[in-house]
Amino acid sequence: MKKRTSLVLALGLTVGAVMPFTAAAQAKTPYNVMASKEDQFNKGAKVTWKKGQAVPTFVHGKLSTKGHKDKEAIKQFIKENKQIYQLDSDKDLTLLNIQTDEIGSTHYDFVQSVQGIPVDGAAFKVHTDKDGIVTAVNGDVFPEASSYFKGKLKAQLSKDAALANAWKSINLTKDKTLIDAETGPRGEKERGLVEKSKQVIYKKGNDFYHAYKINLQFILPYPANWVVYVDANNGNILDSYNAVAEGTGVGVLGDTKTINTYYSSGTYYLYDITKPMSGVIETRTAANTQRLPGNYSVDADNNFNATSQRADVDAHYYAGVVYDYYKNNFNRNSFDNNGATIRSTVHYSRNYNNAFWNGSQMVYGDGDGTTFTSLSGAVDVVGHELTHAVTERTAGLEYQYQSGALNESISDTFGVFMDRGDYLIGEDVYTPKKAGDALRSLSDPTLYGQPDNMSGYVNTTSDNGGVHTNSGIPNKAAYLTIQKVGFDTAQKIYYRALTVYLSPKSNFSDARASLLAAAADLYGSGSTQYSAVASAWSQVGVY
Template sequence: MKKRTSLVLALGLTVGAVLPITAAAKAIPNNVTVTKEAKQFGKDALVNWKKGQKVPTFVHGKLSTKAHKDKDAIKQFLKENKELYQLDTDKDLTLIDVQKDELGNTHYNFVQSVQGIPVDGAQFKVHTDKAGIVTAVNGDVFPEAPTYFKGVLKANFTKDTALDKAWKSIKVTKAETETNAEAGPDGKKFEDTVEKTELVVFKKENDFYLAYKTNLQFIQPYPANWVVYMDAVNGNVLDSYNAVNDAGTGVGVLGDTKTLNTNYSGGTYYLIDTTKPMAGVIETRTAKNLSRLPGSYSVDPDNNFNATSQRADVDAHYYAGVVYDYYKNTFNRNSFDGNGATLRSTVHYGRNYNNAFWNGSQMVYGDGDGTTFTSLSGSLDVIAHELTHAVTERTAGLEYQYQSGALNESISDTFGVFLDKEDYLIGEDVYTPKKSGDALRSLSNPGLYGQPENMSGYVNTTSDNGGVHTNSGIPNKAAYLTISTLGTATAEKIYYRALTVYLSPKSNFSNARAALLASTADLYGTGSTQYNAVASAWTQVGVY
């Protein structure tokens, strides 16, 4: 953002241990999380462990020296590495499916079972490249489960009894959930109450139980998708939670009504969205005009977030979902880190705070002072801009100073335009609310807001981290020329590939030109119309 004085960037590194695959089980004691110090054990594989688990949850590298082309070969591979996973491949693992992706890689998906009963959540996957070389093994399995039980596993009551006990445990009757919905055009009535139950082996802390896993789904008297785990021996409830994701409504900063994905718990609706295919969630919190993070959850009693004080919350939540969907649907990128990390936003930060920022782990939005800004979460391109900083941090890592910093800002502006396709302006929805028609920056005409659009106007300064918000006008103009010539669909592919493949922390404007041209060559070929358009765009702004 133009008014920002700094951008807090933190490199979050997930460090895996490097271990020989056949020695890993002996090398790592139980209940220890492997860190980089474990590299002394070799470089054959990158091995990730969860504290308290006896076997690794992810092993990646060149894990085999010969090709494994079918399920029998994969099972043989697992037998050869039984010391690592401590499982009987024939008894403990059941192959569910085999999938081949667009790159030619093959993925073998297993589930762990005990006496033929699935272990809840114990999925196990083996991945090979197109040549059949095993490149990864991942999932959560529990080798201690088969030996935990004495004798034959047998429930003391039926599934019907388990269902009845589950209903009683949530203090709702099935009759209370039936709404007598009208039949649809096909004559079929909507089934508004769904019951499912299956026998599983359930792990709770360090113990295993034979349990009934029951799902109770209904919309009245409140939206619910209850998951109830019940001990199949004594009928005690081992665990239960409501996994529903509610579609609420809310009014945004500009007075528009939006549909929201919320979560219901304990009679309260939370701005928590668990509908996305991510490991975490999209959640929105409020700092209540204090300067501390992450703040309290944004909540509402009736799932209609329509109070004036909730407008910033509504937009932060809704637009975070829009940006997530964009990166997932366009580039198959799962959240900013590519691994489904939680997208957390905190609104109402500070008092009259004229700023929005990514702090290395979450988004933060001020309410503005009502003159320079209104609530900064009210603009899709602002949220896209800030979340793209997070993507840049996890990919190119562009240093936030001088030309690399100006590129960092320009990349965020450019993706803001990719998402908010209405114009080439940044922040126009929330900047100077009492004055119409202006914005923070313009990609098509940087000079409108005091930015150069050619290297002839480059500003040499030590302020603003070397002019990152000023000199970004130059690559911004190149982006405008590219988009206006090639269209958004083509330009965004070129920019994303450059960001994630070719740009590096110290890239300058010339490096950016080279990176974008290399990306264009990969996608469309050297000498293509697209290649010439990108070259022309950067030549026009004086970057060679």
């Protein structure tokens, strides 16, 4: 991943409650001056500039000697530094949010506005430590915007007219964004369309415009999140771009993938809106903490190729693969069949040798490098975990004893359906320094300490009644079924059994009966498919 080096300038601090640098110093300072290595944090502020902007974009250091404990105190701080930021904290800034984080720092988020209309992208943030000392001020603001307009701002163009101009500018109509009725989660025709419109002050070059910022989000006839700026006075198109981005990334095993990303304010996010769902597929990082959901995984140039990003890339990519698998094979719209957001968090804790579904999102550890490498690096692992979410929303199999072992087996089986190269689970990420092994095997569960027949069933109270051990028995039955009828037929039988017949307390006998009922529904009770299911379960000792 390309890294940008910030160019900063050390400035002396004045004595007093507020310690700004002077406007005169600002005017005389060249843009590209690196702070001296000898400059100490408590002796000077570090300042980052963008060429052509009159206001610094980042000031960091001890910027005050007294505490600022509320928004009024922060506004007063801004007033006392007006010669720097050239903004009126009452007239030019609107407070959006105040947030105190886990270490006690407080963050005040403002947006610049002109006559109450926000300046697009003009964020202004003031940060204090736990004692209220101002430690940083950052954001992009344009004080010249306030004097650019004469008289009261009033749109001469209606919102509807602005929307019509936006659609015209991308050579599309709303009707062309219709999604076929069969793809709707409730069976009705859906547009798969989101229209958003708000008035903004838009900066283009050195000029400012009163504009409508239009968002047009749709899936068909192509994935799009158009951002269109329409002049609020004459209807001209000032600017437009499609924020749906297709980037590249390197996965855990070093392979390059094409990934769907999202572009906003100069940053690319692992945030996929291209699927026909009401939510999104998003990937975040816990940064080796246990805080969920964590921060968004981002990149500056849309090439997620840093070693630290490999787990992020695979979690994002394979979540899309799993979504596509369920949608394309069963018309299932996300794990809840209602377009729920699929959220993944990687880099969970340190040396964490596990991945799990916590009831609302996916979580992946990086492994310790010996037992596992990053667990998001295997499609069967991602498919396994997200299938837990499908099971939770359908059969609801209780996670203990035989129903829990079935829960695990269903996830293993669908993981194999998605990764058809073999019958192994987790082989791509398990024991990275040892080739040829895996976490589990459907074809021979005994290789990894699991029984493959009821004669070897393990009675235990550990691991919720042996859910990860006894799952070998239904796993073997799944393998025998696939061998007889093939992957495509087997997955249809298993999906119907999961979503129609299995229930929270189903045991292995119930699973046999459910799968036979599904096979009878799809192929008839006298079919070879029905006989294959019956034979598979008889061979593992379930009658």
